Amino acid sequence: MEMETRPGRVWAEIDLGAVRHNVRALLHRAAGARLMAVVKADAYGHGALPVARAALEAGADSLAVATLAEGVELREGGIRAPVLVFGDLLPEQLREAGRMRLDVTVHSLAGARYMSSLPGLRVHLKVNTGMNRWGVEPEQVGEVYRLLGGRLAGVYTHLSCADWDSGFTLKQLLRFERVLGSHPFGNVLIHAANSAGTLWYTRARYDCVRPGGALYGLHPRGDAGDPADEGLRPALSLKSYVAGKRLLAAGERVSYGATFRAVRPMWVATVPVGYADGYRRMLSGKGVALIRGRRRCLLGRVTMDACVFEADEEVEVGDEVVLLGEQGEERIGAEELGRLAGTINYEVATGLNPRRVERRYVSGV
Numbered sequence: 001m002e003m004e005t006r007p008g009r010v011w012a013e014i015d016l017g018a019v020r021h022n023v024r025a026l027l028h029r030a031a032g033a034r035l036m037a038v039v040k041a042d043a044y045g046h047g048a049l050p051v052a053r054a055a056l057e058a059g060a061d062s063l064a065v066a067t068l069a070e071g072v073e074l075r076e077g078g079i080r081a082p083v084l085v086f087g088d089l090l091p092e093q094l095r096e097a098g099r100m101r102l103d104v105t106v107h108s109l110a111g112a113r114y115m116s117s118l119p120g121l122r123v124h125l126k127v128n129t130g131m132n133r134w135g136v137e138p139e140q141v142g143e144v145y146r147l148l149g150g151r152l153a154g155v156y157t158h159l160s161c162a163d164w165d166s167g168f169t170l171k172q173l174l175r176f177e178r179v180l181g182s183h184p185f186g187n188v189l190i191h192a193a194n195s196a197g198t199l200w201y202t203r204a205r206y207d208c209v210r211p212g213g214a215l216y217g218l219h220p221r222g223d224a225g226d227p228a229d230e231g232l233r234p235a236l237s238l239k240s241y242v243a244g245k246r247l248l249a250a251g252e253r254v255s256y257g258a259t260f261r262a263v264r265p266m267w268v269a270t271v272p273v274g275y276a277d278g279y280r281r282m283l284s285g286k287g288v289a290l291i292r293g294r295r296r297c298l299l300g301r302v303t304m305d306a307c308v309f310e311a312d313e314e315v316e317v318g319d320e321v322v323l324l325g326e327q328g329e330e331r332i333g334a335e336e337l338g339r340l341a342g343t344i345n346y347e348v349a350t351g352l353n354p355r356r357v358e359r360r361y362v363s364g365v
Helices: 016-030 040-044 048-058 068-076 091-099 109-115 138-151 166-182 195-200 334-341 345-350
Strands: 010-015 034-038 062-065 083-085 104-106 123-126 152-156 189-193 236-241 244-248 266-271 288-291 294-297 307-310 320-327 330-332 358-362
Touching: 010 016, 016 034, 016 048, 016 195, 016 358, 034 048, 040 048, 040 068, 040 345, 048 062, 048 068, 062 068, 068 083, 068 091, 083 104, 091 109, 104 109, 109 138, 123 138, 138 152, 138 166, 166 189, 189 195, 266 320, 288 307, 288 330, 294 330, 320 334, 334 345
Parallel strands: 010 358, 034 062, 062 083, 104 123, 123 152, 152 189
Antiparallel strands: 010 236, 236 320, 244 266, 266 307, 288 294, 288 320, 294 307, 320 330
16 A cells, blocks of 8 residues: 555544445344344444444334434434434433434333423333343333333343353343233334344344344454354454564564564564554554565554564555455454454454544445
């Protein structure tokens, strides 16, 4: 890559064609259920507005976010489709959600009492079936329904172990179905399937599925699995460039703490990406990058603004560096990067600093 054509010191490329492909693939798995695209956390670091538009174009009919601010951003960006806010909202936030025509979630009996006083608010009732984080307890659902029955647009739960534990997932679905069978909810949207539920549990699909990570080609098992095995295409690439190149003598050391020592003369490349960008310090001495189509080891520690990778005589200043994504026949997936950093692919994607890592969008096919 010529230095004058690069977009910045480090950038993320988002393939919206991959997002559209993944929506269509997930709709095919859903076998007739609707799809609610989860675009919380700035669409898992991919950019909420561009991703929301791409998902709706590909067949999603609603969106979901975690916070009021995320929902307002979509509305102010021109999104008119239904948007559900998952998180618990304070009284003034509930009034603002109503003004912005955002659907909200009731998590408690106290919340239901307050919501019943707000005219025009569309509410989804979340049932706690075992994750024990948010949601109305099953024995309180009847009272919540009494308070909000006419305002309910949906009833849902969240599967905590669908990526690994089918036995516990089945228990959650049975608890949820007992609640559904005990109250006359009528014509409301029933939903439970996250990415793993959409891919692997026919029973969990109900009226609507609401995948998150899978929309972006991230495998639901976090630091394991290959998205291609599920027919998904990763949408995110993280790139930088070779900003400097030098020849180390045997015995010379690299980066803070001098943790890497060259055992022979070797070329190294300085790449302007660091933990302030979201390239995690836990990758120190373990990370890899692609330069000229080859895997190159990260040498020494990740610093705030730069890393040093092994190189060779062919590497030139200005060469493109792929930290996440494909180059030639090689690929570094978010799952691999998560394993190396001791985390999961979702955190790899959402952890990229939007103030330092420019997003560039390609339409793809």
